[in-house]
Amino acid sequence: MLLKLIAKTHASEIIKSLEKNDELHFGGICKYVEGHKNSINRILQELYDEGIVEKREENYSPKISKSYYKLTDFGKEVSKIIDQLEDLEHKYYEAKNKTL
Helix, strand or coil: HHHHHHCCCCCHHHHHHHHHHHHHEHHHHHHHHHCHHHHHHHHHHHHHHCHHHHEEEEEECCCCCEEEEEECHHHHHHHHHHHHHHHHHHHHHHHHHHCC
């Protein structure tokens, strides 16, 4: 389910970093997202499997390649949903603080 995926640790951070930068290689994503590289890689794979990000391999030599990631059109829509959820959360806490 989409909401479960974007609620996972680092998922929304990865999506937002790709929105801001269009395309990033794995190391570039790791600069924006603080976390263990294995965790980030696992979430990237899940985002790829769900069609939220696309992946491009660039081979520099037979043994060296870099993976580049960018949001799909669907991923851009998911990013907008994340923005809406963050706005809603902000409004919720504002309203909650007014009642205290």
